[in-house]
Each structure stands twice: as C-alpha cells, then as structure tokens.
Amino acid sequence: MGGDHYQTLGLQRDATKAEVKAAFRRRALRDHPDRHAHSHDAAARADAARRFRLASDAYRVLSDDRLRAEYDLRLRPSSWSSSSASYGYGYGYGHSRRGRSWRRDPPGGGGAAASARFDWDLLLKSVTRRGFLINLGFASVLLTGAAFLDGSILEIWKMNNSGKSFEDAMESIEKVKIQKENR
Template sequence: MDHYQVLGLRKSASKEEIKQAFRNLAMQFHPDKHSQSSQHSRDSATFKFKQISEAYETLIDDRKRADYNISRSAYGAAQNKRYDYAYDRGAARNSYGNAYGYSGSASRGAGDFTFAKFEMGLRYLTTRSFLLNATFAGILLSGMYIVDTGGETLWKMHNPGKSFEEAMESVKKAKTVEDDTF
C-alpha cells in the first residue's frame, strides 16, 4: 500500500498538507458516518479509514516517514516492480474490489533484498550506541597497545642488549643450577 497514494499526496508533501488530506478523508470515511449504511458500505469505509489512519501515522512522524521512504526505494516499490498478493479465498472485498484480510507475500528481486540489507547495516553502523561502543573499544585497544609498547620500552631501558626471551632462559638455567646444588 502506497501511503502517499492513499492520502492523495505527492512524496514532497508538507506536514500541513498531510494533516489536511487526512482530515478531509477521515471525515469522508469515518465509520461513525456510515453507521446507518449497508454492511458492505460500512466494511469498505472502515477498511479505507484504517488505511488512511495508517498512512497518516506513518507520514506525519518524520522518523517513520524517512524509514518508509527508504524501505520503498530499497525494495523498488516506487519503481514498476511486480507484486503478487495471495488473497485468502474467503476474504471480504470492499467497494473498490480490494480484499482485506489478505496475507500479502510480495516477490522481490535478490538485488533489492541485498540493497535493503546493506541499507539496514549502514543505518546500524551509524546509530549512537554503536558509535559509543566502537569508541570505547578503540580506547581499550589503544590503552592495551600503549601498555604493551611501554613494557617493552622499559625492559630495553633496564636490560640493554638482552631480549626478554634470553633473560628468561638465563633465569631457568640459574634455577636448574640452584636445584642441582641442593
């Protein structure tokens, strides 16, 4: 379902245009307005009102709208892609011939899915918590490198000409000689 199409708007619509379109359509399709109508008219008005409400909730919130726009472009819904919906046989139909109570399974190309996964990964990598954790890990690794390098430097300052391994071998030799004498 295209939220912009449901509200009759362009993708560049302002918040005020979204509010105005929602008000007009909500007044037209509100279930209370159709309470005296036939069951078929009531059902189709209720269905349309739910679509309008969902579209409004998504498009009025800046974050949800950005997510919606990204997901539509990632999956190619804005382009001329083919979507096959498997409707339940017993699903009711509204006055426009659309089924509600359907189980929609959209078929998408593998390239679109790969792009969407890449997009989601990129969004995760730019979240505040990830960046804080990456910074903390970088600080820890830097500290470990500094301590390790500092230890080697101190060893070389106090034991010129000897490597740590050579010193350990001379300690082992001294221990074995000491053990043999007792």
C-alpha cells in the same frame, strides 16, 4: 496495509509533515467509522472503516521520519525496469507481480552472484539500527583501549627496565628457574 500511502492521502512524495497531517485529518473526517455508524448500508460502513484504516496506516508511516525513510526506500523502482507502470508501490520486498520480483539484482549481474541474491536494503537497515550502532561504538572503544594498553605496557616496561630487552629479561628468568630446580 495496501496501496501507496501517498496516494491514499492524496499527497505528492515530497509532502511535508504538516501536509501529511492535514491530509489525514481530511480523510479522518470523511471516513471515520463513527461518522458512518448510523448508516443502514453495511457495505458502505465497512468500506469507510477500511478507508479509515488505510489512511491511519498511511499517516502512521508518513508522519514518522524513520518509517517514512524505510517506506520511501521500498518505493524506489527496481533496477530491472524503468517503466512507471511496473513500480511496486506498497507491495514490499519479495512480492512478485506478473512473475517478476521486486528485489534488486546484486551488483555484478548474473552468474553465481545472481544465485546469492544479496539484499542491500536489508544490510542498510541492519547497520543503521540503534543496537548495531551502540555495539559498534562499544567494540571501537574496547579495541582502542586494547591498543592503548598494549602501547602503554611496552612504554612502562622500557621505563622500568632501561637497557634490557624483553627477551633478555625472559632469559634471565629462565636461568633463575633452572638454578632453583638444581638446588
């Protein structure tokens, strides 16, 4: 995987799925290894195969909504630079170029916060995964059930023991235990 997927397919960043598919088909027709199989130039065959792999990878990412959203997140310029020449298209997180890191600085700037290097994009990816959301839903159902059950038990106690508090009932139980022990 290398370079900018949009650039590989010759597309703008706001290209539709239909445009992505059409651009991939054009590249596939031009660069497919079978089209160059009979070429006597081994370097030309290898270059066509490499271009086809890049186009295939670009199509795989840009045609899948989730993968494209993650890829577009990586394409956002980092907070340390506003120069279009330093954008890290296609290099991924943590890859350094000319001594600079593509990771964003944590909110709050330098000092102790800078040494922590909290990765906000990783947190966003983690909390939006299907497994995390299912576990979060399950935990909320369990907590809601526990809260409901706790309130219900108190209401049942009040219905069956009108006029008595829980403490009074516990005192009477202790008195009965003491009486049994004395016998």
